[in-house]
Structures are given as structure tokens and as C-alpha cells.
Amino acid sequence: MSEALLDRWLDDVELLAPRAGRDLWLREGSLLLRGWGEAHRRYHTVEHLGEVLAALDELTGAGALDAREALLARTVGWFHDVHYDPRAAAGSNEHRSATMARDHLHALGVDDRLVDAVEAGVLMTAAHEPDPGAPHTRVLEAVHDADLWILSAPAHRYAAYRAQVREEYAHVPDDAFRAGRGRVLAGFARRERLYRTAHAHEAWTGRARSNLAGELAELGQQG
Structure with missing residues (x-):
């Protein structure tokens, strides 16, 4: 790669x-x-x-x-x-x-x-x-969506992503990690519109909402 x-x-x-x-x-x-x-x-x-x-x-x-x-x-x-x-x-x-x-x-x-x-x-x-209102709004919105594409990844990739994040933060105790991860994901889940570009909104939102809901449920939280 x-x-x-x-x-x-x-x-x-x-x-x-x-x-x-x-x-x-x-x-x-x-x-x-x-x-x-x-x-x-x-x-x-x-x-x-x-x-x-x-x-x-x-x-x-x-x-x-x-x-x-x-x-x-x-x-x-x-x-x-x-x-x-x-x-x-x-x-x-x-x-x-x-x-x-x-x-x-x-x-x-x-x-x-x-x-x-x-x-x-x-x-x-x-x-x-x-x-x-910032200059290059279309660029910022596309970068925003591309960086968050992973939330809409197919199930196998999303599962691997979750494991990778946990490994990257292995120094954080489980309870603290679960609480912090839950806060971050719940913040995204509560957004009225998760993706900013029309294409990402239409093509990626459904999978992303499903992935977020599933992980939040495992964390014992609601979006």
C-alpha cells in the first residue's frame, strides 16, 4: 500500500x-x-x-x-x-x-x-x-465526510476499525475507554445530519447510523 x-x-x-x-x-x-x-x-x-x-x-x-x-x-x-x-x-x-x-x-x-x-x-x-461561512467550504465538507467514512464501513471493516481503535488506546482502562468512546459516538449519532455532502448523506448515512447504533448498544449507551 x-x-x-x-x-x-x-x-x-x-x-x-x-x-x-x-x-x-x-x-x-x-x-x-x-x-x-x-x-x-x-x-x-x-x-x-x-x-x-x-x-x-x-x-x-x-x-x-x-x-x-x-x-x-x-x-x-x-x-x-x-x-x-x-x-x-x-x-x-x-x-x-x-x-x-x-x-x-x-x-x-x-x-x-x-x-x-x-x-x-x-x-x-x-x-x-x-x-x-469559511473559505473552501466544499473542501472542508468533503474532508469532514471522508474522514468519517469509516463510520459507514461494511460490517467486517467496522469491526476491524473498532478493534484497531481499542488497540491504539490500550493504555486507557476499559471503563474509561468505554465511557469516552461512548461520548464521541453518541455525539455523532445525535447529529441531525451526519455527513455534509449530498453524496455521502445519501450513500453513507444508513450504514453509519446502523454501525453507530450497534456499537452504542454494546457500550450500554443510546445515541
């Missing part, structure tokens, strides 16, 4: 930073994949990155994004969990990932306006609450 992802990165970064050159493109791609491949990760891995990019491809194919917006959304996807420490304080991972995005995109010579938009997209994933 990493080799295929590196090829995808090279395609994207050539559009983002055509003057940087292949050596810098490769260096930055290798850095990204090292981050996503850290040994302590269980869910926030290259598998998750690949799923986010695939979800963005699906949304682009459905007309949620034009080609320029899709490139910007994928760039957010590349960086949104490049730093991930399950022991970090809430929001810390997203802020550090956003800082890395800004630093490394600047090093590539990416336009400041695009860098600002990528930073905003990464930070949005902390709370998953896109600002409807």
Missing part, C-alpha cells in the same frame, strides 16, 4: 509544487509515509489514509468537488493525521499536524493561500465541525 500511496503523492505534489523537483517531492512523500507508518499506530495508519483518499475520490466522482478542490482536499487528507499520539491532549495531534503541513508545504513552495486552506482543513478534523 505504501508504494501505491507514494505514487499518489507524487501525482498530487507535482500539481501542488511543480517547481520543487522530484528529489524534494520524494523526500516529503517519504516523510509523510514514515509518519503514517509509526509503530504505535493501529487505526491512524496508511490504511486510514488510503480510505480517506478513496472516499475523496468517490466524492469527486459524484460531483462534490471539482479538480482543483479535490487536489486541495487530498492534500488535507495527506497531512490530517501525519502526527498522531494517542496519549496527547485533545486537539494536540491536529494542531501539530497542521503545523507540519504548513512547514512542509512552504518548503515545497506551495502558494500561501493553498497552505492556509490546508491548515484550516487539518484543524477542522479536531472537532469535525466545518464552518459553513
Whole structure:
């Protein structure tokens, strides 16, 4: 998977930073994949990155994004969990990932306006609450939905995702984990609209609601 992802990165970064050159493109791609491949990760891995990019491809194919917006959304996807420490304080991972995005995109010579938009997209994933009045709203909404695609995954993948999250937070005692996980999932379950784009709302909501209800029931909570 990493080799295929590196090829995808090279395609994207050539559009983002055509003057940087292949050596810098490769260096930055290798850095990204090292981050996503850290040994302590269980869910926030290259598998998750690949799923986010695939979800963005699906949304682009459905007309949620034009080609320029899709490139910007994928760039957010590349960086949104490049730093991930399950022991970090809430929001810390997203802020550090956003800082890395800004630093490394600047090093590539990416336009400041695009860098600002990528930073905003990464930070949005902390709370998953896109600002409807913000610039690049369509990009933010697509990233929001792609990052939450996993909630709508087929049953076997959703079960694996649940196990991966628990392994990633193995340092948290069971009672505390169940309570925290329940709060997060219940927050999503209570949303009137879980997904922001029309395609995700229509195609993914049913499975997501079913997955959420099933897990919340096992946790002894209601959505």
C-alpha cells in the first residue's frame, strides 16, 4: 500500500509544487509515509489514509468537488493525521499536524493561500465541525465526510476499525475507554445530519447510523 500511496503523492505534489523537483517531492512523500507508518499506530495508519483518499475520490466522482478542490482536499487528507499520539491532549495531534503541513508545504513552495486552506482543513478534523461561512467550504465538507467514512464501513471493516481503535488506546482502562468512546459516538449519532455532502448523506448515512447504533448498544449507551 505504501508504494501505491507514494505514487499518489507524487501525482498530487507535482500539481501542488511543480517547481520543487522530484528529489524534494520524494523526500516529503517519504516523510509523510514514515509518519503514517509509526509503530504505535493501529487505526491512524496508511490504511486510514488510503480510505480517506478513496472516499475523496468517490466524492469527486459524484460531483462534490471539482479538480482543483479535490487536489486541495487530498492534500488535507495527506497531512490530517501525519502526527498522531494517542496519549496527547485533545486537539494536540491536529494542531501539530497542521503545523507540519504548513512547514512542509512552504518548503515545497506551495502558494500561501493553498497552505492556509490546508491548515484550516487539518484543524477542522479536531472537532469535525466545518464552518459553513469559511473559505473552501466544499473542501472542508468533503474532508469532514471522508474522514468519517469509516463510520459507514461494511460490517467486517467496522469491526476491524473498532478493534484497531481499542488497540491504539490500550493504555486507557476499559471503563474509561468505554465511557469516552461512548461520548464521541453518541455525539455523532445525535447529529441531525451526519455527513455534509449530498453524496455521502445519501450513500453513507444508513450504514453509519446502523454501525453507530450497534456499537452504542454494546457500550450500554443510546445515541
